Amino acid sequence: MTKPYVGAIDQGTTGTRFMLFDRGGHVIANAYEQHEQIYPEPGWVEHDPVEIWRNAKAVVSRGLSVAGLDAEQLAALGITNQRETTVVWDKKSGKPVYNALVWQDRRTVDRVEELDAETVAAIRKKTGLQPDAYFSASKVEWILDNADPIKLRRTRPEDVRTRAESGELLFGTIDSWLIYNLTGNHVTDVSNASRTMLYNIHDLAWDETLLVEFDVPEAMLPEVRPSSDEDLYGHTDPDGFLNAEVPVAGALGDQQAALFGQTCFDAGDAKNTYGTGSFYLMNTGKEAVSSDNGLLTTIGFQRSGEPVQYALEGSVFVTGAAIEWLEDVGLVGDPLETATLARSVDSTEGVYVVPAFTGLGAPRWDARARGAIVGVTQSTKKEHVVRATLESIAYQTRDIAEAMEADSGVETTSLRVDGGAVKNNFLCQLQADIIQTEIVRPEVDETTALGSAYAAGLAVGYWDDIEELRSNWQVDREFDPEMDADDADRMYDRWDDAVERSLDWDRA
Template identity: 40%
Template sequence: MARLMLGIDQSTQGTKVLLFKSNGQLYRRFSKNHQQLINDQGWVSHDLTEIWQNVLSLVAQAQQLVRANGDEIVGVGITNQRETATAWSKSDGHPLAKAVVWQCARATALCDQLAQSGVGTTVQKRSGMPLSPYFTAAKFDWLLKNEPAVQRARLQGDLCLGTIDSWLIYQLTRGKDFKTEPSNACRTQLLNLETQDWDPELCRIFDVPMASLPAVVDSNALFGSTDFNGQLDQPVPIHGVLGDSQAALFGQHCVNFGDVKATYGTGSSIMMNIGEHPVRSKNGLMTSIAWRLNGATNYVLEGNVNYSGAVVKWLQEDLHLITDAAETGQLAAQANPQDHTYLIPAFSGLGAPYWNDKAQAVVWGMTRTTRKPEFVKAALNSIAFQINDVVRQMQRDVGCQKTTLKVDGGVTKNQYLMQFQADVTAAQLLLPNFEELSAFGAVYVAGLALKLYTETTYQQDVSYQSYQPQMPVDQRQSLLKGWQQAVTIVNRNFA
């Protein structure tokens, strides 16, 4: 009988349920997408009931395989999209509103009002992050001001507010456990970076009732037990939870000061491990918590890009320039190298290090000879340029000039993009042969807590494909100069 760990990766686009062996190897993956609910104002929402039903459906498939082979699921790890705001009834667990997805900027006006009141410095000092509608606190504020069911639940003392991890834990434990952990909690902009608990002043600023927030426990704590509504023969412990980007950092084994990784998802998260003490960025980045394991905290510098993998999806689903993401690399390779078209994909503003939520997308430098290959190349290049902007600011903040960048996420299959990233960042890129880094990171944490894994489990069967920078220095500098000119125009015109 094989002992298996079950990982839930609840991402922006869908749900994945993964089974990992006791040696850390991925055994089987099951996945299902959920709807992206986007209205005519550009608000992005998710249906929490759909997400929960997808989890149960996929676990049923996984358990069918486990039973057929006579194996056993012994523990659960969870990783999730961060910053997404959810609200549900404490008494019966039903959603009170659609989830406000991290990409959604509907709380911009609320943040503008708060900024005018002069609280921006307080928010950044206490949370480690600049005041922005990107984070969950402003989204909670919006739900509390605009959703009648949320307002009623608050008055009746029947309100739960949380990120996706808390929602899943509450459902998995049938309402017995209402918990989160620091890697998710710090991204709400309500957690005090120093005390690592909910900050009364931040909750007051965003008008969020502290009684409606989950308990903050260690990332490898026991979050409760679940049988997935009777799908399993007996309950198993949920013993590891991490936000998706921190989970990828742990899965990439970026445990030393200065280690950097970039996760290419719908958006991108670039993280640098800065050790046991927080470093306050002077260059537009955020200080966040990587994880807290057995009471010991690790911090990171982080920069977030709103649109990376989503740019490729835009090319495919909205512009119909491609029928498959794999085409982009081929088209980019066909493009005229003398074309200097730049795409600034500020469809929901610009994230780090610019923090301009009013910015709008712009195509700059396009000429009559710009064709589909050149446009697709500009879209791919925009991903690499944005990530390079963040890496450079990290290096300035800590004085660390490491020239290795670990990467993960679906878009890393694009060889053109990976080589271009190595070129513009002047860094060696290391791409592991392991695709499910976020799920593995959370399961690895849980498996360590359950003594199923050891510290050497990670080192088994992990190898890297390396991309070395090849672009001449003058060409790189010219490309970066053009990018900065385009970004400056966007920031100047959408201030």
């Protein structure tokens, strides 16, 4: 293989990153660009897909330029993306008919709550998902019903839904949107398809009954392919912004990409990614394990010619976003201050923060829950609130860890962690204390990008096999529990009391 690098576009909730990796999994280049968060109404969250594509081109170009490289030196390109975020665009012009509805968006809560018990059970059985506005199905339905061309001053007079039914409009998650712009092809991978609430994860096919339920025309759906695809998703346009024909060979939803990047290739392997939210995934192998404890059953990944690997997932909507909130309300000037402030007090003095800003995900699944701060007294200082916010991240992770053990029968003895928040040593130690298990942080903590690079590189033979990837994985630091187990249990029990006060708040 003469081409020395693999690139990855990591399109996240707050921004887009491009990273270059060599055969050892080392970072050669890294470029990042934020995009605007659009909040038209309370609970509504949108992104501009055109801005996202523009930023993707910018970070790829900048990353290559800073490294002194050109696209001809890329063996392949991988894509990883914020999952569930939904885009509908014109097949011919490539223009979106509406902003992307972000996974955090809650405008379709009422619609999901209208589902009858039979439909809820069918969704759980077929898709492995807990019916929620989080997923793509109700989002695409909303766009088709509400992206009125007259209201939006579009030049085309035809009804949006009619155009979708005739195949003039395309639907996809962000991976599909990027791949379409890179290659002209309308495809997605199994991991992203499994997050739409329209895909049967057992039959590996779009589900006709669910398409009818959410009134999503089959003509607008992408083709579903393996996450690491020897047949490729296509090539970049040699006359496009890269001036090169680069194979796009890997795609994974961001959390599945982190699972892959953490080399969790075997049943029982688990990781937790701390980003805007946090997402705890355990590989369950070829078996789709059903959850009795509020977790999701999802597709982990699929390599070309191999069976699907399934996973159990605990989705927490707000973790890193809680740290951003501390900055937004002026309690910290910089997220890096949180560790110093939290260490400056011995405890929260009974204060608990429940960061249910967009409802609660696993294991409670309460779309009506809202954020709460409880236990405040006259002696409460901002340091106590900051520490309580960091503790909330650890408590939510323990919620998932306990549910994961109950569903899988596998005791967590070591948890691999990644994402921006794990740079905070205080948080990592706190996590080890609250869960009472070893926390392992790898040298490369941007494992979402690494995972999609691995998927693309394997597809084109850049890496020979997954054993080569395992040898790349290196530990940066391990955090062992230091807190007494009884103290951890006592603090965690009180967390449940705090959460109870946040539930169903939006209905009051």
